[in-house]
Amino acid sequence: GQNIDQPTEMTATEGAIVQINCTYQTSGFNGLFWYQQHAGEAPTFLSYNVLDGLEEKGRFSSFLSRSKGYSYLLLKELQMKDSASYLCAVLSFGNEKLTFGTGTRLTIIP
Amino acid sequence: SAVISQKPSRDICQRGTSLTIQCQVDSQVTMMFWYRQQPGQSLTLIATANQGSEATYESGFVIDKFPISRPNLTFSTLTVSNMSPEDSSIYLCSGQLNTEAFFGQGTRLTVV
Numbered sequence: 001g002q003n004i005d006q007p008t009e010m011t012a013t014e015g016a017i018v019q020i021n022c023t024y025q026t027s028g029f030n031g032l033f034w035y036q037q038h039a040g041e042a043p044t045f046l047s048y049n050v051l052d053g054l055e056e057k058g059r060f061s062s063f064l065s066r067s068k069g070y071s072y073l074l075l076k077e078l079q080m081k082d083s084a085s086y087l088c089a090v091l092s093f094g095n096e097k098l099t100f101g102t103g104t105r106l107t108i109i110p
Numbered sequence: 111s112a113v114i115s116q117k118p119s120r121d122i123c124q125r126g127t128s129l130t131i132q133c134q135v136d137s138q139v140t141m142m143f144w145y146r147q148q149p150g151q152s153l154t155l156i157a158t159a160n161q162g163s164e165a166t167y168e169s170g171f172v173i174d175k176f177p178i179s180r181p182n183l184t185f186s187t188l189t190v191s192n193m194s195p196e197d198s199s200i201y202l203c204s205g206q207l208n209t210e211a212f213f214g215q216g217t218r219l220t221v222v
Contacts, residue, residue: 031209042202042213043153050209087152089211096141098204098211103152 002026004101006088011107012078020073020104022088030093034062034073037085037103046073046086075106083108112137112207116214123193123221130189131201131217138183139205144176147200147216156201159186193221 003025012018024032031050035043049055049064049071061074073086088101115134123129133142140161145153157178158166165178180186190197198221203214 033211042216045210045212048209089153091209096206097143097155097158099155100145100153 002090002092002099004088004090004099006086006101006104008102009105009107011109012075014078014080014108014110016078017074017076018078018106020075020086020088020106022071022073022101024069024071024088024090024101026069026090026092026099028093029066029090030096031091032062032064032071033089033091033098034060034071035087035089037087039084043087078108080108080110082106111210112139112205112212114203114205114212114214116203116217118217119215120218121220123219125194125221127193128189128191129193129219130187131203132187133185133203133205133214135184135205135212137205137207139207140183141206142180142186143204143206143211144178144186144188145202145204147202149200153202156188159188159203190219193219195221197221 006022034046037043047062054063059076064071085103085105087103089098113136142159144156147153155168156171159178159180161180177189201217204211
């Protein structure tokens with residue numbers, strides 16, 4: 001089976017940096033995704049990590065440590081529009097299906 | 111990238127009726143999935159829609175309640191059968207292209 005944990009809620013200040021952590025336990029790991037979901041909308045893809053290390057994409061970066069079963073999403077220069085839920089999802093090898101964490105609801109305050 | 115068109119975007123249905131949700135992808139995708147998302151919660155996988163064969167259902171979901179079709183690599187449907195208020199939720203389809211999963215816009219279903 002799979003177990004994915006991430007904080008339920010976080011608050012950060014506009015212009016600052018926030019790190020959202022995700023830990024997972026899985027058999028047959030084949031990659032980790034981060035998605036952003038605004039209220040009432042479908043999730044949108046942010047990042048994909050399959051090897052250890054940091055992947056940077058503009059203001060967003062994602063890190064993976066497979067040995068520790070750990071990932072984080074780093075958001076820099078926070079903007080009010082970054083207020084959303086951030087979903088960590090693990091891809092299983094073989095059946096190619098995504099298992100989602102509970103999501104972290106991030107609120108940006110002025 | 112790929113774009114998935116999902117419809118209807120929302121519906122209000124009577125208890126005991128059925129609703130079919132459609133997803134059309136603008137690219138051929140091998141894997142398509144159907145999820146349910148309760149308000150304020152994350153996505154729960156209902157089933158994997160396989161082209162040319164029966165869908166693969168997750169624990170707690172059965173074909174009689176959620177029949178799925180996948181006639182080709184760009185289209186799939188999910189039917190919510192014999193609906194009850196507990197089926198009120200958002201239903202999302204997704205397709206995977208390379209290492210990226212794309213989502214439809216979601217269907218907000220309310221059963222009264």
